[in-house]
Amino acid sequence: MPELPEVETIRYYLDHVLPGQKVHKVLHIDPRMVKTGSLSAEEIARRLPGHVVKSIKRRGKFLFLEWETQDHLLIHLGMSGRLIWIQNHEPWALHTHLVLDFEENQLRLIDPRRFGRIGWIDRGVELVPHLGTEPLSADLTSQFLVKRLQGRQAPIKSLLLDQSIIAGLGNIYVDESLFRAKIRPDRPGGSLEPREIKRLVRSIRRVLQEAIEHRGTSFSDYVDALGHPGQNQDYLMVYGRNQAECRVCGQPIVTKVIQGRTSHFCLHCQK
């Protein structure tokens, strides 16, 4: 499930190989994946050939291929999406929904569950205006989060998953951040004290930075742009460790469903 560190890992690699490359053909684009933007799948396929990649951007969990025309192709990987840069003679995987042919290599989107999305964003249009602050930018401060959590009754877990507050966190990194900050995921957001929020901000940054250094977390679907799994799953403290011993106190990690999301935490370490 690609969250910010996984998407950033893909972006980082693609930004080394894609700029300057010209789209030769759009070999395949699944209309069911085009769920946003100003053009249909057919129109994107007609428009793209000849376009040259200028840069690869990321905002939250969204990736953008910026063209020299300053239009953008939005790609979201959803739950199970993979975006790979691969030689064009390699056979297509099952569930391949987008194939951009750059003559020698192809950029392919593979997404078994089809929760991902593709869209065309015209030049000058704001990319994803509804997204909240970038957690690794200077905009995420404890003062910002204090303000956003004030008076909120929803569990802190749900509020951290809300992309309009902080963009890029998903189930894994919210659980990990809350563990590091020693905060239970079912606490109402508005009940957090300023010192806890300060700790939470520090934890979010550290968890995300470490996950990027480990090239993301691979449980089932995620691989980077070269098809390699990440390593961060070896460093997780709570996520996916139901009933395992807490690495800090030795008590069993427990799970609880909060707003439809399985949350992992330690009853002893998190208050």
Added chain:
DNA sequence: TTAACTACCTGTTCGC
């Protein structure tokens, strides 16, 4: 405005 719920989707796991 906020909180909770639902649809989308398919591979995997579990129980019978």
Added chain:
DNA sequence: TGCGAACAGGTAGTTA
């Protein structure tokens, strides 16, 4: 062994 049900979860839309 095979089948069906339940589960996993990010986003956007709906409802109260």
